[in-house]
Amino acid sequence: MSAVADVVVVGGGVIGCAIARRAAQGGLRVVVAERATPGMEASFAAAGMLSPLAEADQPGPFLDLLLRARSLYPEFAAALREETGVDVGYGDAGTLYLALREEDEAELEHRFAWQSAAGLGVERLDEAQVREMEPAASPATRWALRFPGDHQADNRALGRALWGAAARAGAEFRLGADVVALLHEGGRAAGVVLAGGERIRAGAVVLAAGSWAGRMEGLPRPVPVEPVHGQIAALESIPPLFRHVVDSPRCYLVPRSEGRILAGATVERLGFRKAVTPRGLVGLLEGALEIAPSLADAAIVETWAGLRPGTPDGFPILGPDPDIPNLHYATGHFRNGILLTPLTAELVAGVLLGHPPDASLAPFGIQRF
Incomplete structure (x- = not known):
């Protein structure tokens, strides 16, 4: 049995749900394959700190990424409240x-x-x-x-809001869907295989499975998460x-x-x-x-x-695979997943929607390993 989508997102944490929301809002048919319940792993267990200055050890591309993500939060939180009625607890006391x-x-x-x-x-x-x-x-x-400028959000409320917002935008959620392998066709990523043998065929695959990102078969390289x-x-x-x-x-x-x-x-x-x-x-x-x-x-x-x-260097893995077209990474966010959620969604969904990869993705590509 096969299902067909423009994009299949592997993982339904805040990162996966945020990417699904933006891609669906852009008109793509999106399936989110989540092995349990959306937002209930690292997303649920976090503390919700939006703290680039407390986290970063030096200036550079990583700090730039964190600061850019932080700047998106007021509008991001307001949009989610408008779309879902959920207050994500954005607080700006510092x-x-x-x-x-x-x-x-x-x-x-x-x-x-x-x-x-x-x-x-x-x-x-x-x-x-x-x-x-x-x-x-x-x-x-x-x-x-x-x-x-270092703020906070309620990460559990954020997980609920993003699940709801992605679903309202048209994303389909497949719960209990344990992805075991990447489908290849003509040298390109063409979907995923679930544990029961079902295939979800898709024009693009986004690997947003957090700590489980490297556990599926058929990936073109190790994912060091x-x-x-x-x-x-x-x-x-x-x-x-x-x-x-x-x-x-x-x-x-x-x-x-x-x-x-x-x-x-x-x-x-x-x-x-x-x-x-x-x-x-x-x-x-x-x-x-x-x-x-x-x-x-x-x-x-x-x-x-x-x-x-x-990840080995503490930085996320973001952007397209250099060798396998239509395979995209959005994982390895370590202590900054909540902070990086809106920016990761904008950057990765932008590529899915046909825009050239943002230059800020380059230092965080998987090819650095």
Whole structure:
């Protein structure tokens, strides 16, 4: 049995759904093949930070990509609300990055030096200014950086909104569809094969399967994506403890409007195992209390673990395959999948709709490996 589409998107996380939405809005027949439920893997397990300045270590194409993605978010969030009625929790209070120990200061000094030299809008705050902005910040705070442009979104709401928006635009979702192989025809990608033998024939294939991106047969080259395990704890915070996202070199705290604060996140390489562990949870809680000692008696309301798709250089894999026409990559976003969602969709869907590949894709092509 075969189904026919213009595009089949392998993976229904926020990246896959966003690409499906844009391609369907452009008039293409889109099928999303999702092995479980859309938005329930890395997309669901994230913390929703939109933080290029807190994430990037130096200027360059990756930072440029992150900044460009961040600039799209206000309009992106508004469009999704208009299309679906879902508020994706876009918040623009900014991010504080605290120096809590003597050894933290060198890192913050370095970050402040290169970011201020690049005109990136970073602010340096002394301890009194930090406490004025966020009275719950630890008395051990020495000083801090403020990134007023680094924002946040509710990643779980974003996943629901993008699934709904893609479906409303006409994308067909095939749930429980485990893609096992790439179809080839005349040296081109021609669709995919599902675990039960069904074929979905398509004019183009987009590989947006996150940590599972390299597990299908028939790919022209290895896809060097591996799962990077991350654990998060949610604590009760009523009234909200912070306005800003508050970060340190060991932990981040993300305030949510529903009265929770997220403490994250571990970075572990454990294969495809997902588990909240005593070691991971202790580390998160120690990091959270170092930032905000008043959380010591807060209720732990949820814990979870997820698998981020990591690459050897920490950068995403984006754009067309150099050798197999009609095969496109949108994976390996690691810690920045939520941030990069709207831009990845614009860049990849643009190629699907017949536009020349954007020059910003070049540093992130799979041919670099």
